[in-house]
Amino acid sequence: MIQLYQPLNFMGMVYREIKQAIIDIEKMFSVLSRNPEIKDIAGAAPLVVSPGNVRFDDVRFAYDPERPILKGLSFEVPAGKTVAIVGPSGAGKSTISRLLFRLYDVSSGKILIDGQDIRNVTQASLRASIGMVPQDTVLFNDTIRYNIRYGRWDAGDAEVEEAAQLAQIDSFIRNSPKGYETQVGERGLKLSGGEKQRVAIARTVLKAPPILVLDEATSALDSHTEHEIQEALERVSRGRTSLVIAHRLSTIVGADEIIVLDQGRIAERGTHAGLLACGGLYASMWNRQREAEAAREKLAQIDDGN
Ligand code: ATP
Numbered sequence: 001m002i003q004l005y006q007p008l009n010f011m012g013m014v015y016r017e018i019k020q021a022i023i024d025i026e027k028m029f030s031v032l033s034r035n036p037e038i039k040d041i042a043g044a045a046p047l048v049v050s051p052g053n054v055r056f057d058d059v060r061f062a063y064d065p066e067r068p069i070l071k072g073l074s075f076e077v078p079a080g081k082t083v084a085i086v087g088p089s090g091a092g093k094s095t096i097s098r099l100l101f102r103l104y105d106v107s108s109g110k111i112l113i114d115g116q117d118i119r120n121v122t123q124a125s126l127r128a129s130i131g132m133v134p135q136d137t138v139l140f141n142d143t144i145r146y147n148i149r150y151g152r153w154d155a156g157d158a159e160v161e162e163a164a165q166l167a168q169i170d171s172f173i174r175n176s177p178k179g180y181e182t183q184v185g186e187r188g189l190k191l192s193g194g195e196k197q198r199v200a201i202a203r204t205v206l207k208a209p210p211i212l213v214l215d216e217a218t219s220a221l222d223s224h225t226e227h228e229i230q231e232a233l234e235r236v237s238r239g240r241t242s243l244v245i246a247h248r249l250s251t252i253v254g255a256d257e258i259i260v261l262d263q264g265r266i267a268e269r270g271t272h273a274g275l276l277a278c279g280g281l282y283a284s285m286w287n288r289q290r291e292a293e294a295a296r297e298k299l300a301q302i303d304d305g306n
Pocket of ligand 1: 063064069087088089090091092093094095096247
């Protein structure tokens, strides 16, 4: 009986592992290829990134032809620089990151990386060159180590831990029940939005792409978490071409250029200091956020006092 049980048990284990792998692959594809209409052209060449210049050239886009979202957008992220996109909710900020990752194709205009139209290169090479830190990071039902290693499968344990340190998530992991072997996901430890985003940053550190797209989570973070994320981002974006879709203006004060998007058009652009001096949309968004932060801090002090 035992002789029969062992192979059956082993087969059960293999079956479970295969099933998990299939679930993971499905999740990966649901993230990467939401749109089956996006195909490589015949004879598509691999993208060559050098030095890593990203350019949007009169880009127009609509999910639904009746409702234009981006209405002729032109800007450049020079190699190694950081450009931040800010603007009211629904302005089309995250759409820009989806277009650069080619989850959708532009309706007209072009997106160029070092002069190559992203529609003419293989999707695999495009996505290998871009590190995407999305708003909602998909976590697999596996260990936290596995979830970070997803950035680069051949990374060794020490590299995974180094990436976690850079992303400011290492001490959180070490304090979890089984450290790096802690299970996360639906059946394991649930991570907050800020923790998930730091896992995504750690993955990106491992992937080490020349181009980085960060789509900041909308959820309000406490100022300590926000500071940690900001520091992690500064480290990972150093020397890389970075496009930051920002909801919290405090995270992009140091950006080389800030583009203020309003209803699919560029309303203002410049540095933080320059835009504040203009006293326009950016300045009023900044003042509103400062007031909201001050009110939140006051409330927290009252809570602490009780
Ligand atoms: P937020 O700051 O709230 O994240 P955003 O500026 O990033 O907003 P987008 O996510 O780019 O805005 O969305 C722009 C507009 O496109 C919104 O009105 C949104 O409802 C719409 N939209 C987004 N995704 C889709 C989709 N898959 N299909 C149809 N419409 C969409």
